[in-house]
Amino acid sequence: MTGTTTQSVTLVAATVGTGLMAGLYFAFDISVMPGLGRGDDHTYVTAMRNINDAIDNGLFGLLFLGAFLATGLAATQQQRGGRPDAARWGWLAFALYGLSLAVTALVNIPLNNQLARAGADAAAARTRFGGRWTSGNLVRTLACTAALAALGRALTLHGRASAA
Structure with missing residues (x-):
């Protein structure tokens, strides 16, 4: 593959992966958690x-x-490939996706672990878990969705530079 093709494949992979993660988080926001809440x-x-x-x-x-x-690699490739505008959007996406990872590590995983260890009092476990987990997931959804938009912009700029 040529350098430009490799850059394109990496950027598309980052975009698809980020989109899948944004979709997963969004599905929890609009269906899984409200459904369980009933x-x-x-x-x-x-x-x-x-x-x-x-x-x-x-x-x-x-x-x-x-x-x-893939997002970090795509941003690096855009920078090294002489596409600084696409790289800036890639780095923004990398930071936003990183925020979703941080929230996962600091909020959602610890709550999942607490829930796994919770005793027989399901009402208390749900009270300690539900609101905080759902709020953390909303942040993940917003961060990944914003990262997806940034990657979409990086793709557009990459395509324009490749066509020139």
Whole structure:
């Protein structure tokens, strides 16, 4: 592959991966959490534990970290390829995606771990978990969606520079 083709593939991969993550977080915001919220405490806690166990897999890990790494690589390639405008948008996307990772590490994962260790009092576990987890997820959704928009702009600028 040529340098320009490699840059294009990396930028597209970063964009697709970030879009998938934004979509996953958004799905939790608009359907999973509201749906679970309609159930009783035991169902809520059991379902969230099952979701947390199911999502802890290699494919999710590859996407979760791979999108971040691809975004950083894409920004670097744009910079080195003489596309500073596209690179700036790539670095913005990298920072925004990094914010979603930080929120995951500092808010959502610790809450998931607390929920996994919670005792038999499902109402107390749900109270400690629900609002904070949902707020953290909303930040992740917004950060990944903004990163996706930034990558879209980087793609546009990359395409214009390649066509020139």
